[in-house]
Amino acid sequence: xxxxxxxxxxxxxxxxxxxxxxxxxxxxxxxxxxxxxxxxxxxxxxxxxxxxxxxxxxxxxxxxxxxxxxxxxxxxxxxxxxxxxxxxxxxxxxxxxxxxxxxxxxxxxxxxxxxxxxxxxxxxxxxxxxxxxxxxxxxxxxxxxxxxxxxxxxxxxxxxxxxxxxxxxxxxxxxxxxxxxxxxxxxxxxxxxxxxxxxxxxxxxxxxxxxxxxxxxxxxxxxxxxxxxxxxxxxxxxxxxxxxxxxxxxxxxxxxxxxxxxxxxxxxxxxxxxxxxxxxxxxxxxxxxxxxxxxxxxxxxxxxxxxxxxxxxxxxxxxxxxxxxxxxxxxxxxxxxxxxxxxxxxxxxxxxxxxxxxxxxxxxxxxxxxxxxxxxxxxxxxxxxxxxxxx
Amino acid sequence: xxxxxxxxxxxxxxxxxxxxxxxxxxxxxxxxxxxxxxxxxxxxxxxxxxxxxxxxxxxxxxxxxxxxxxxxxxxxxxxxxxxxxxxxxxxxxxxxxxxxxxxxxxxxxxxxxxxxxxxxxxxxxxxxxxxxxxxxxxxxxxxxxxxxxxx
Numbered sequence: 001x002x003x004x005x006x007x008x009x010x011x012x013x014x015x016x017x018x019x020x021x022x023x024x025x026x027x028x029x030x031x032x033x034x035x036x037x038x039x040x041x042x043x044x045x046x047x048x049x050x051x052x053x054x055x056x057x058x059x060x061x062x063x064x065x066x067x068x069x070x071x072x073x074x075x076x077x078x079x080x081x082x083x084x085x086x087x088x089x090x091x092x093x094x095x096x097x098x099x100x101x102x103x104x105x106x107x108x109x110x111x112x113x114x115x116x117x118x119x120x121x122x123x124x125x126x127x128x129x130x131x132x133x134x135x136x137x138x139x140x141x142x143x144x145x146x147x148x149x150x151x152x153x154x155x156x157x158x159x160x161x162x163x164x165x166x167x168x169x170x171x172x173x174x175x176x177x178x179x180x181x182x183x184x185x186x187x188x189x190x191x192x193x194x195x196x197x198x199x200x201x202x203x204x205x206x207x208x209x210x211x212x213x214x215x216x217x218x219x220x221x222x223x224x225x226x227x228x229x230x231x232x233x234x235x236x237x238x239x240x241x242x243x244x245x246x247x248x249x250x251x252x253x254x255x256x257x258x259x260x261x262x263x264x265x266x267x268x269x270x271x272x273x274x275x276x277x278x279x280x281x282x283x284x285x286x287x288x289x290x291x292x293x294x295x296x297x298x299x300x301x302x303x304x305x306x307x308x309x310x311x312x313x314x315x316x317x318x319x320x321x322x323x324x325x326x327x328x329x330x331x332x333x334x335x336x337x338x339x340x341x342x343x344x345x346x347x348x349x350x351x352x353x354x355x356x357x358x359x360x361x362x363x364x365x366x367x368x369x370x371x372x373x374x375x376x377x378x379x380x381x382x383x384x385x386x387x388x389x390x391x
Numbered sequence: 392x393x394x395x396x397x398x399x400x401x402x403x404x405x406x407x408x409x410x411x412x413x414x415x416x417x418x419x420x421x422x423x424x425x426x427x428x429x430x431x432x433x434x435x436x437x438x439x440x441x442x443x444x445x446x447x448x449x450x451x452x453x454x455x456x457x458x459x460x461x462x463x464x465x466x467x468x469x470x471x472x473x474x475x476x477x478x479x480x481x482x483x484x485x486x487x488x489x490x491x492x493x494x495x496x497x498x499x500x501x502x503x504x505x506x507x508x509x510x511x512x513x514x515x516x517x518x519x520x521x522x523x524x525x526x527x528x529x530x531x532x533x534x535x536x537x538x539x540x541x542x
Contacts, residue, residue, distance in 0.1 A: 036415075039414075039415040039417075040411045040415060040417045041414075042414055042420055042421045042422075043420060043421060044420055044423075044424065046423055204512060224504050351408060351411065351412070352408075354411050355404075355407050355408050355410070355411045356404070356407065363433040
């Protein structure tokens with residue numbers, strides 16, 4: 001009975017939680033994105049719905065769900081329906097192998113990384129089919145661009161990942177994290193620092209792979225209206241949107257797992273750093289956010305806003321307190337570090353978007369084929385030789 | 392060589408990232424939440440016109456000399472007056488000011504010998520009709536009454 005629960009119930013519950021929770025998380029990632037972009041552009045950003053725009057994602061979700069469902073008359077109805085579903089399903093399926101914590105994973109399969117790579121390849125199909133089925137010039141151009149871009153950058157990304165796998169010696173996501181614990185180093189810094197090159201290659205290719213700025217040519221709004229999802233609106237568009245943010249989360253998770261130590265804390269082998277990093281750091285972080293919320297609460301004038309900010313401040317201070325209880329801490333410190341690292345990478349995604357102008361199409365291809373792939377290949381060979389020598 | 396190394400280590404990109412990063416300070420935020428938060432207008436800003444009244448007796452300061460109307464490059468001020476036979480002085484009857492044609496050059500307030508006509512710091516001049524842009528004496532003296540919105 002116990003074994004049955006562990007084999008079936010836990011993965012099922014986790015799957016349900018991820019599917020139910022991730023749309024909300026994606027909504028709040030967009031809120032963070034809009035706020036951070038506003039910061040970069042020295043403006044305020046969302047301020048109207050809830051305190052500091054805190055309830056905006058919910059308002060957006062309601063709007064998207066209530067919108068009229070429009071299918072262009074010349075569209076291929078079935079494929080038009082299928083494409084966003086395909087994108088979302090593949091993106092969310094990839095979550096099943098992400099190691100959120102030591103015991104927090106839907107399935108620790110021994111080909112974990114390969115599953116994610118193959119799923120992301122299928123996910124491209126959603127983009128291409130969506131653009132094609134819309135029967136619109138802009139959509140078709142967007143999807144053609146996305147096909148070319150994703151195919152070329154997947155190669156560079158593959159090379160970077162293979163470099164990481166060579167060092168790890170396993171495809172299982174938990175195995176990769178454990179290998180970093182045994183090797184006492186994050187793989188981004190291993191091999192005498194040579195692994196940093198694949199890490200950078202992967203970071204750039206991942207941005208291109210998720211169609212984010214400065215590689216957002218498939219949906220370049222100044223050229224192609226909205227690219228492959230020009231004809232999509234309402235709930236179908238929300239699915240594409242969800243898929244994009246899920247993909248961002250997944251590629252960030254791969255970067256974290258493969259190069260940045262997964263759910264391990266920094267310097268996981270130094271026992272002296274256990275208390276400052278596992279207890280003081282998260283408690284301090286959430287405490288600071290809580291105090292920030294409390295200060296924000298005092299600045300608001302509307303009673304409802306004050307209430308929401310008060311609840312937020314209490315929740316954050318509660319989380320800070322929870323990290324100080326050893327038993328709870330043991331359960332949540334792994335996910336904390338994993339999600340913390342993922343958030344840092346997601347912040348970088350937004351940071352790139354706020355900084356770099358979009359590439360021209362030929363520049364994109366040149367960066368992909370003339371720089372990323374040779375560098376990835378070279379890094380693979382050099383790292384392989386160094387590993388061989390070390391053995 | 393230096394250029395090559397800059398390109399290899401993506402120095403320019405990192406410099407760009409640093410520029411955006413250091414601009415995140417909340418103190419640099421330039422926008423304001425307009426209806427809730429009023430912008431500070433410069434002291435010498437020339438906005439909505441006002442016809443000052445004497446605070447002691449409530450009578451207008453205007454002596455109907457018509458100098459503002461003559462000074463106006465757009466000829467948008469019309470002053471009418473009639474002679475009071477008792478005091479033998481000109482008294483203002485109507486004063487119209489067409490803000491739709493006004494360029495807020497301030498020549499009228501400069502021309503005014505008694506500081507009756509003044510361009511204030513009020514900048515909310517939008518109306519629903521063209522006729523609403525033409526201000527009569529009452530509006531000039533009491534200020535425009537904007538529609539009150541509730542939301």
